[in-house]
Amino acid sequence: MLRRTLLLVFAVALTATAQKYAGPRPPKADLPYLKHAENLIPTEAADAKEEKKKEDTLYVIEGANSSVKTPLASPIFLLQAAKLAPERLQLFKLDSKSDRREILFSPKHPPKAIRVEVTHLGSDLYRIEVNESLEPGEYSLSPEGSKQVFCFQVF
Numbered sequence: 001m002l003r004r005t006l007l008l009v010f011a012v013a014l015t016a017t018a019q020k021y022a023g024p025r026p027p028k029a030d031l032p033y034l035k036h037a038e039n040l041i042p043t044e045a046a047d048a049k050e051e052k053k054k055e056d057t058l059y060v061i062e063g064a065n066s067s068v069k070t071p072l073a074s075p076i077f078l079l080q081a082a083k084l085a086p087e088r089l090q091l092f093k094l095d096s097k098s099d100r101r102e103i104l105f106s107p108k109h110p111p112k113a114i115r116v117e118v119t120h121l122g123s124d125l126y127r128i129e130v131n132e133s134l135e136p137g138e139y140s141l142s143p144e145g146s147k148q149v150f151c152f153q154v155f
Contacts, residue, residue, distance in 0.1 A: 021121040029082035032089070032128065032141050032150045034070050040078060043141065043150035044068045048103075050147060056106040059147065064096050066138060066151040073133040073154060077141070079126045084143060086118045086126040094138040094151070101138045101151065114139075 024040050026033045033040035044066045048059035079086050091114040094101040103111055115131040128141070134154045141150040 021125060021127075024078075025125060026078050026080040029080045029124070030084040032077040032079045034068065034072075034152060035076045035078050035127075036070070036072070041068060041070070043077070043152050046149050046151065048140075048142075048147045048149050056104055058102055058104050059149075061094070061101040061140070061149055061151060062099070063101065064099050066101075066153040068152040069155050070152055071155060073135075074130045075134070075152070075154070076130075077128040079128060081124050081126055086128060088144045089116065089118070089128060089141050090144055091116050091130060092140050092142065093134075094140055096138050101140075103140070116141075 023035075024038055026040055026042075028042070031045055032043045034043065046061055048061050051058040051060060079089075092103055092111055093114065094103050105111060114134070117129045117131055119127045119129070121127055136154050138151065138153050140152075142148060
């Protein structure tokens, strides 16, 4: 009897902690979408070009600004994951110089990733939330160790 009661309590606890999501779903897998109320806006997907400078690596994305803009200082993204691992995504602020966006990775002064929280919403759907307010500027979600970037602008 005690065992059956414990199993029942455990099952109820699991059900209560499960995330239920009834909002819009991303139409394309492995592309983070900015969530604006009930609208999903695809981020700008690109591959950064790598430029070596002695022991430093500069990653460059063409265009001074992203075509994807949000007024939200703490954006939320939805991602339907197939090949992309959501927990490996890192958020970085980019510098906009001339006609391109860039970020410098230096062993002496590595860029600091902005903290994000990843929540599994069921099956292959994930919510990615920025844990702090972002200043206006250019940003990129990037899988750790990859040149793949998902860019957006906070205005």
